[in-house]
Amino acid sequence: MQHPVLEIDRITKRFGPLVANDAISLSLARGEILGLLGENGAGKTTLMNILFGHYVADEGEIRVDGKVLPPGEPRAALAAGIGMVHQHFTLADNLTVIDNIVLGTESLWRWKSNLSSARARIRQLAEDYGLAVAPDAQVSSLSVGERQRVEILKALYRNARILILDEPTAVLTPQESAALFETLKRFVAKGLSIIFISHKLGEIMDACSRVAILRGGKLVAERKVSDVTRAELAELMVGRPIPKPKAEPQSPGNMVLSLEKASARRGSQALHNISLEVLGGEVIGIAGVSGNGQSLLADCISGTWALSAGSLVVDGQTSRASPRAMVEQGVARIPEDRHTEGMIGDMSITENAVAERYRSSAFSSRGLVDWRKARVFAESIISKYDVKCPGPEARVRLLSGGNMQKLILGRVMAHDPKLILANQPTRGLDVGAVAYVHEQLLAARKRGAGILLISEDLDELLALSDKVAVMFKGELSAPMQRQTVTISSLGLLMAGQGFSHAA
Numbered sequence: 001m002q003h004p005v006l007e008i009d010r011i012t013k014r015f016g017p018l019v020a021n022d023a024i025s026l027s028l029a030r031g032e033i034l035g036l037l038g039e040n041g042a043g044k045t046t047l048m049n050i051l052f053g054h055y056v057a058d059e060g061e062i063r064v065d066g067k068v069l070p071p072g073e074p075r076a077a078l079a080a081g082i083g084m085v086h087q088h089f090t091l092a093d094n095l096t097v098i099d100n101i102v103l104g105t106e107s108l109w110r111w112k113s114n115l116s117s118a119r120a121r122i123r124q125l126a127e128d129y130g131l132a133v134a135p136d137a138q139v140s141s142l143s144v145g146e147r148q149r150v151e152i153l154k155a156l157y158r159n160a161r162i163l164i165l166d167e168p169t170a171v172l173t174p175q176e177s178a179a180l181f182e183t184l185k186r187f188v189a190k191g192l193s194i195i196f197i198s199h200k201l202g203e204i205m206d207a208c209s210r211v212a213i214l215r216g217g218k219l220v221a222e223r224k225v226s227d228v229t230r231a232e233l234a235e236l237m238v239g240r241p242i243p244k245p246k247a248e249p250q251s252p253g254n255m256v257l258s259l260e261k262a263s264a265r266r267g268s269q270a271l272h273n274i275s276l277e278v279l280g281g282e283v284i285g286i287a288g289v290s291g292n293g294q295s296l297l298a299d300c301i302s303g304t305w306a307l308s309a310g311s312l313v314v315d316g317q318t319s320r321a322s323p324r325a326m327v328e329q330g331v332a333r334i335p336e337d338r339h340t341e342g343m344i345g346d347m348s349i350t351e352n353a354v355a356e357r358y359r360s361s362a363f364s365s366r367g368l369v370d371w372r373k374a375r376v377f378a379e380s381i382i383s384k385y386d387v388k389c390p391g392p393e394a395r396v397r398l399l400s401g402g403n404m405q406k407l408i409l410g411r412v413m414a415h416d417p418k419l420i421l422a423n424q425p426t427r428g429l430d431v432g433a434v435a436y437v438h439e440q441l442l443a444a445r446k447r448g449a450g451i452l453l454i455s456e457d458l459d460e461l462l463a464l465s466d467k468v469a470v471m472f473k474g475e476l477s478a479p480m481q482r483q484t485v486t487i488s489s490l491g492l493l494m495a496g497q498g499f500s501h502a503a
Contacts, residue, residue, distance in 0.1 A: 005030050005193050006051075006082075006162055011060035013046055018390075020046040022217045023060070028162065033184060033194040035208035035225070037201075037237055039430045040402030041388055043217040044197050048164050052084045053077040064162070083155025084164040089147050093140040097133055098122060101154050118157075125156050128190070130183050145179065152183070163187065166197045167428055181207055199430040201230045213237055238432035245438040247445070247464055253280030255316075256330075256419045256450035262300065262310035269296045270474040273310070278419065278450040283441070284479060285465030286454045287490050293474040294454050295336060298423045301452065302326055302333045315418050327356050332417035334425045336454075338404045345397030349389060350378040352396050353411055381410030402433035409440050420444055423454045438464060458487045472496050 004027035013021040021043045028034050038044045049055045051062055053074035062069040064080040091100050102118045119135050126132055131149040139147060148168065155163055169177040184207055187194060198204055204211055205225055213221045213236045221236045234242045257278040264271045271293050278284050288294050299305040300312065306321035313319065314329045326333075335341035343352050354363045354374045363374050378392040385406040389399055396404065405425070412420060422441060426434040441464060445451055455461050461468055467479035470493040477493060492498060 003030075004028055005065055007063040007066075008047070008051065009061050009063065011047060011050055011057045011062070013043075013050060013055060013057050016390075019217050021050070021057070024214070024217075024219045025060075026212055026219065026222075028193050028195060030193055031188050031191050032210065033188060033196050033208045035204040035211035036195055036197045036214070037199075037204060037211055037233060038214035039237055039432050040199075041400035042214040042237075042430075044214055045166060047214075048084065048166060048195070048197065051077065052082060052164065078158055081159055081161035082164070083158060083160030083162070084166065085148070085151045085155060085168060086166050089151055091139045091147055091150060093138075095139060096135070097137050097139060097142075097150050097153075098135040100139055100150055101135075101157050122153060122157065125153055129156065129186050130179075131156075148180070160192070162193045162195070164195045164197070167199065168196070169198065169200065169203060177203070199428065199434075201233050201431060204233065205230060215239060234431045237430060242431055242435050245435060245442050245463070247283065247442055247466070250281055250446065252282040252466075253448055253450075256280050256314065257301070257452065258311075258313040259301075260311045260313075262307050262312060264296055264300050264305060264307050264309075266296055266299075266305060269293055271296055271300070271307075272474045274476045276469070276476060276479075278452055280418065280448045280450045281445055282466040283445055283451040283453055283464050285461035285468040285482075286452065286471055286476075287458060287461055287468060287494060288456070288471035289494050290456060292471045294423070294471050296474075297471070297476075298333075298336065298421060298454055301421050302331065302335075323356075330415075330418035332412040332415070332420050334405075334408055334412055334420065334422045336423040336427070338401065338408060342408045343396045343404055346395060348393045349382070349387070349396055349399075349407060350375050350392045352407065353378040353381055353392075356411065357415070377414070381407060381414065385410040401428050402430060405429060405433065405437060409437065413440060413444060416447070417444070417449055420449050420451045421454075422451060424456065425453070426455075426457065426460060434460075458490055461490075462487065470494055 006028040008024060008026040010023045010025055011021050012023050024047060036044050046055065050057045053072055053076060056072035064082070069080055070076045098115060098119055101122055122135050131153055133146050133149045133153065139150065142150070168180060184194060196204070196208055208225050211223050211225055211233065212219060213233070215237065255277055259274050259276040262271060262274040274297065286294060296305060300307055303319070303321050303323040303326035311318060314326070314331055317329060319326060319329060339345065344355070354377060357363060358369050363370055375392050381387060382389060382392060387403050387406045389403060399407070425441070426437050429437065441451055453461065453464060462482060465482050467481055468485055468490065469479040470477040470490060472494065
């Protein structure tokens with residue numbers, strides 16, 4: 001290996017009794033893409049936050065080109081050429097692309113911004129690295145893929161030589177992910193070095209030359225990608241073989257959800273005459289490129305948005321736009337965004353566990369919440385679903401993504417729902433957490449729950465669904481038996497080729 005541009009030397013970080021990073025040492029060469037793998041909560045993001053100066057390590061040091069990086073100073077990390085693109089973007093929606101990129105790069109005492117030279121430089125960077133985006137476009141008008149390009153351009157504009165990509169494809173479509181990988185090839189050709197954090201083993205195998213695996217805060221293995229298989233990487237991540245959940249054949253039950261010629265509109269999103277049925281004991285999968293109406297469909301079914309036409313029937317009862325009414329009718333929701341829709345970060349695990357049912361007799365008496373019962377309920381979820389946390393009174397924002405999802409699953413499954421609305425249930429989760437979520441959904445299917453699975457992961461849809469339909473521009477195709485479709489045929493329908501909506 002050539003002389004490293006980055007050396008992480010014996011980094012240790014503790015949060016009280018929790019050792020998030022335990023004497024981790026890594027190096028990164030010029031023009032190399034190093035994959036960083038690990039379960040949710042393995043210590044990957046903590047390590048990168050130390051590298052970028054957001055956290056200060058308790059022990060160890062970081063060197064860039066042989067020089068020690070001052071701890072806890074993001075400005076020093078930027079000056080050393082380290083750039084970070086977070087999984088959750090940090091852009092101001094009400095500003096333009098160019099304003100977001102130059103923000104913080106000019107002196108506050110400057111009379112006015114030199115936007116003409118900034119615009120020229122951004123256009124040149126975009127051309128050099130294949131990051132097409134309009135400098136004067138308002139960020140709120142951009143797609144998710146375009147916003148990610150802006151985040152990367154922000155780092156390049158600050159002369160980043162080492163780029164940290166934290167779950168860069170977690171919110172991208174397959175087409176946008178493919179475009180990102182082409183961009184990474186250009187980065188490497190120009191001598192940039194990249195740390196690529198991902199849960200998706202296929203992406204690590206495709207994009208990286210070397211991979212480091214963290215487990216329980218420790219570096220447990222380093223491998224050349226050419227010398228390892230996906231199955232071996234998965235086992236190194238979780239410390240055990242990962243069985244693939246399998247949907248066993250079973251006869252469906254009564255209808256639990258019926259949409260008849262349902263229409264709705266919210267901004268640029270719309271639903272057009274959607275008809276759909278879900279029976280108890282079956283999984284109906286919905287595929288589609290993000291932005292084709294799946295989120296609006298989920299919100300209408302969960303009661304957070306009203307239909308403008310048509311009907312929605314749950315377990316034989318016509319439903320209205322009310323989240324509380326849907327919960328009372330036996331609809332359980334795994335939301336698309338666990339951070340903003342599924343959980344309230346500054347509330348405790350106990351408070352979040354009962355948030356959807358705190359008025360029910362199970363948790364309240366005479367209008368007051370019975371916190372003893374609520375705490376016992378939270379503790380039962382923590383135990384049954386192996387939620388790794390300090391305790392039921394811990395703030396939810398301290399949990400990893402996988403443990404948040406386990407908490408949501410426990411809340412969903414505890415009340416024996418008739419219908420489970422699972423919207424992107426494994427987005428951003430590691431291979432072990434994905435397998436766990438799949439097991440729980442299939443167990444609910446076996447108990448007789450109907451499941452509507454909305455996912456952009458086609459492998460997930462084909463593994464779990466009994467039937468699959470495709471959403472395109474607010475319309476829904478007729479459901480197809482899982483055995484009759486392939487990833488290729490679904491991809492064509494998602495692009496609108498040969499698409500015909502349900503009758």
